[in-house]
Structure formats: C-alpha cells, structure tokens
Amino acid sequence: MEFLDNSVSLKDDGFYIDDVSLNTIIKEYAAPLFIYDGNYIEKKYLSLYKHIPWKKLKIFYAMKANYNVSILKMLKEKNASLDTVSPAEVLLSSKLGYPPENVIFTANNMTDQEMDEVKKSGVLFNIDSLSRLEKYGKKYPDTDICIRFNPDVIAGENSKVQTGGESTKFGVLLSEVENIKKIVEKYGLAVKGLHEHTGSGISETESVYQSMRNLLSIAKRENFPNLEFISFGGGFKVPYTPEDKKIDYSEFGKNITNIFSSFCKEYGKELYLCFEPGKYVVAEGGYFVVQVNTIKNNRGRMIVGTNSGFPHLIRPVLYNAYHHICNISNPRGKMFTYDICGNICETGDLFASQRQLPEVREGDFLLIMNAGAYCYSMGSIYNLRPLPNEVFIYNGRANLSTKMLSSNDFVENILRGHCG
Numbered sequence: 001m002e003f004l005d006n007s008v009s010l011k012d013d014g015f016y017i018d019d020v021s022l023n024t025i026i027k028e029y030a031a032p033l034f035i036y037d038g039n040y041i042e043k044k045y046l047s048l049y050k051h052i053p054w055k056k057l058k059i060f061y062a063m064k065a066n067y068n069v070s071i072l073k074m075l076k077e078k079n080a081s082l083d084t085v086s087p088a089e090v091l092l093s094s095k096l097g098y099p100p101e102n103v104i105f106t107a108n109n110m111t112d113q114e115m116d117e118v119k120k121s122g123v124l125f126n127i128d129s130l131s132r133l134e135k136y137g138k139k140y141p142d143t144d145i146c147i148r149f150n151p152d153v154i155a156g157e158n159s160k161v162q163t164g165g166e167s168t169k170f171g172v173l174l175s176e177v178e179n180i181k182k183i184v185e186k187y188g189l190a191v192k193g194l195h196e197h198t199g200s201g202i203s204e205t206e207s208v209y210q211s212m213r214n215l216l217s218i219a220k221r222e223n224f225p226n227l228e229f230i231s232f233g234g235g236f237k238v239p240y241t242p243e244d245k246k247i248d249y250s251e252f253g254k255n256i257t258n259i260f261s262s263f264c265k266e267y268g269k270e271l272y273l274c275f276e277p278g279k280y281v282v283a284e285g286g287y288f289v290v291q292v293n294t295i296k297n298n299r300g301r302m303i304v305g306t307n308s309g310f311p312h313l314i315r316p317v318l319y320n321a322y323h324h325i326c327n328i329s330n331p332r333g334k335m336f337t338y339d340i341c342g343n344i345c346e347t348g349d350l351f352a353s354q355r356q357l358p359e360v361r362e363g364d365f366l367l368i369m370n371a372g373a374y375c376y377s378m379g380s381i382y383n384l385r386p387l388p389n390e391v392f393i394y395n396g397r398a399n400l401s402t403k404m405l406s407s408n409d410f411v412e413n414i415l416r417g418h419c420g
C-alpha cells in the first residue's frame with residue numbers, strides 16, 4: 001500500500017493519524033469528514049524557518065488555502081503571520097488575535113467599500129493596480145503600502161493558478177514602475193514592501209528564482225527608498241502523487257537566501273524576506289473521508305458512488321487534480337479499477353477516474369489524501385448539501401473543530417437569509 005509523505009500509518013487494527021485511530025474518529029463523527037493533523041501542519045509551517053537561513057524571515061500563511069479556526073489558532077500560538085484576501089479573512093484574523101502587523105491584505109479588484117472597511121483594522125495593504133493605488137492614495141495619503149507586481153514568469157501546476165505573465169489579471173507590470181512612483185509621490189505614500197506571486201504548485205525552482213530576480217531588478221533605492229520587506233508569494237509545491245518529484249527545500253532555501261542576500265547588499269539594508277505559502281503548509285496534513293454507498297457495474301466499468309461530491313472537494317473537477325485515495329476498510333484487498341464518484345447531479349462529479357484500488361464494497365470508507373488545501377475552503381453548498389464536519393487532531397487528541405449543519409439547521413439558515 002502506497003502513501004504519500006504524510007502522517008497516516010497502517011497498524012494491525014486499522015489506520016492511524018498521529019496515533020489516533022481513524023476508525024474511532026469515523027465512528028464518532030461519521031463521513032463525509034475532513035480531518036486535520038495539527039502537529040503535521042505546525043511542523044510544515046515551522047520547517048520553512050529551518051530551510052531558509054535568512055535571519056529576517058517572515059512566513060505569512062495564505063489562509064485562503066484553509067481558514068479552519070483550529071488551524072489558525074494553532075498557527076497563532078507559533079507567532080505566524082497571515083496573508084488575507086477579503087474583509088472577512090481580515091476580520092477573522094483580528095478576532096483570533098492576530099496583531100495587524102502580522103497580517104497583509106492582498107485583495108484583487110477591491111471595492112472602495114472593502115478598502116474603507118479593511119483600512120480600519122490597521123493591516124498593511126498590498127495593492128495590485130495603478131487604479132487602486134490612485135484611489136487609495138487619494139483617500140489615505142501619507143500612509144504605508146506594499147505594491148504587488150507581476151513577475152513576468154509563467155509557472156504553476158495548472159493554467160488557472162498561474163498568476164504571472166501578460167494574460168493574468170494580477171499585479172502591476174514591472175514596466176509601470178515610473179507610473180507607480182508618480183502616484184506614490186503625489187500622495188506621500190511610503191512603499192514599505194514589494195510583492196509578487198508567480199503561481200501555485202511550482203515544480204521548477206528556477207521559475208521562483210527568476211521571479212525573484214525580476215522583482216528585485218526594480219527594487220532599487222532610487223525607485224523605492226523606504227523598503228522594509230519583499231514578499232515572493234506562495235506556490236511551494238508538495239507531492240500529490242506517489243511519483244511526484246520532491247523538491248529539496250533546504251537547497252531551495254539556500255539559493256533563495258543567496259539571491260536575497262546579494263540584493264540586500266546592493267540595496268544597502270537587510271530587509272525582511274517574506275513568503276506566503278498556503279498549500280505547502282496545509283495540503284498534506286488534511287484528509288477527507290467519504291463512504292461508499294452504491295456500486296454499479298456498467299458493462300464492466302465499475303462505478304463507485306460515495307456520500308460526498310465536488311462541492312466538498314472540487315480540485316479534481318476544477319484543476320483535473322490528482323488526489324491519492326486509500327480504501328481504508330479493505331487496504332489489503334485485490335486490486336480493481338474504479339471511477340470514484342460523488343453524489344452531485346453532474347456526470348463530471350468524480351474524485352478519480354479509472355483508479356486502481358483494493359476491492360471496494362458498499363459501506364467501505366475511502367480516505368482522500370492531501371485534502372488540507374483548497375478543499376473545504378473552496379467548498380460550496382451546491383445541491384443543498386451542507387459542508388462536512390472538520391476534526392482537528394493535536395498532540396494525540398481529536399476534537400470536533402467545525403460542525404456539519406443538520407438538514408434542519410441548514411435549511412433554517414437559508415430561510416433566515418431570505419428577505420422577501
């Protein structure tokens with residue numbers, strides 16, 4: 001039985017995550033169910049501080065990957081910083097006690113109303129268009145800001161998450177520096193940070209280095225004399241298939257540090273080096289359990305029907321993403337080929353197509369791996385199915401973190417939002 005490099009293990013009496021029995025968790029909380037291994041996530045977050053040997057390093061966790069409150073509380077205890085993208089993400093960070101100086105706001109296509117709402121929180125704005133910079137400067141002159149640039153490098157595991165290059169909507173073009181400077185000067189703004197995010201799941205480390213060099217080429221004293229930090233976004237890839245190449249993050253960290261250190265010498269000041277990973281921190285520490293309730297043999301094609309679907313885990317449908325799946329009820333069974341389907345009224349509602357798994361029977365539980373990033377947080381209630389329970393395991397204890405709404409509470413919520 002093959003696993004990825006996460007914390008699940010098979011013992012004589014079934015599967016375990018961090019010494020907590022999966023059978024026990026499933027019995028208590030039922031499927032569909034997300035499970036997070038808090039210690040594993042903590043280790044991943046802190047590992048970047050080991051891999052990147054730059055003293056002034058600040059890792060902002062991109063909470064869009066997973067806004068689970070237990071994860072956010074645990075990371076806060078580690079003095080983590082957060083990358084936020086909406087007023088509600090900023091509000092949640094503040095209610096959980098994250099100090100504003102540890103939060104950055106990187107909204108895309110922000111409205112005036114959002115700008116005013118978030119400004120009150122005191123967090124730093126990372127502005128990604130000339131138009132927004134003009135509006136921000138006019139309303140909030142003589143304040144600090146960060147500017148998001150397009151690094152002009154195309155990289156990332158899927159075209160939908162490649163955020164650099166001319167065809168994307170993100171960031172200001174590097175060639176617009178002079179226009180940025182004019183607006184900054186006009187309103188007395190202090191540019192404290194520069195930022196770029198190249199894409200998600202970047203497999204070629206050279207692309208990251210190139211993005212860094214491109215952004216650093218404009219980060220000159222004469223352009224931006226007040227810099228305190230430079231952020232190179234997220235995008236650190238983790239393996240999703242057992243065959244995926246693993247990146248040597250220690251070597252990567254050293255190379256990054258060398259590039260940044262040479263830059264700081266030229267700039268004449270040791271700046272903070274910042275990153276904002278999402279997937280790297282939470283993907284592998286998350287699991288999704290579904291239960292098989294229907295098996296069909298369509299003239300030899302085996303169709304497995306489960307009690308969840310793409311509203312709970314959309315990555316296979318949206319990005320054609322591979323998620324490793326284990327049949328935890330029959331791990332040593334004979335191998336067969338299956339389509340693993342959801343319960344949603346669309347033919348494309350599949351977790352996996354033509355996947356080899358140990359014999360699957362009605363009633364079996366399937367464990368979908370790497371379900372910690374962009375799964376629950378991208379969830380929807382399509383077909384009016386509430387989002388599942390989330391369980392958080394930390395220091396050997398499993399606790400219910402988010403409760404799935406009963407059909408009754410779920411419908412009551414919908415009716416409460418109805419205005420006329």
Ligand SMILES: Cc1ncc(COP(=O)(O)O)c(C=O)c1O
Nearest residue numbers: 062197200201234235277278279
């Ligand atoms: C601006 C920005 N920063 C960071 C991230 C996190 O990316 P990842 O989860 O691939 O690390 C994203 C992802 O969309 C992003 O848009």
